[in-house]
Amino acid sequence: MAPIPNPSAEPxxxxxxxxxxxxxxAERLARDRGWPAVRSLPPGAIITMEYRAGRLNFEVKDGRVARAWKG
Structure with a gap:
């Protein structure tokens, strides 16, 4: 049987x-704080809704982070 994978660390x-x-x-700061994956998205982007431990998502509007969430 295959081992159960360990999720990425989440700061x-x-x-x-x-x-x-x-x-x-914001992306540089997130990586400095230990986020292994950072994703920047435009407002209204179509994305999958699976939760990925260790990922920080940014909704970026006019060059600034308008919303941020884990997963």
Whole structure:
């Protein structure tokens, strides 16, 4: 039987802390804080809704993070 995979580590970080930051700076900060995956999306982007541990999502409007969430 195959081993059960361990999910990616997820930093103890509040996604709301990124709202209002410029998108490039927010992505650098998230990676510095230990997020292994950071995804920037335009408003209304069509995305899959699976939860991926260790991923931080940004909705970026006019170059700034308008919303941030885990998964």
């Amino acid at each position: 103890q970080d509040d996604p709301d802390a990124y709202v209002g930051l410029d998108s490039d700076g």
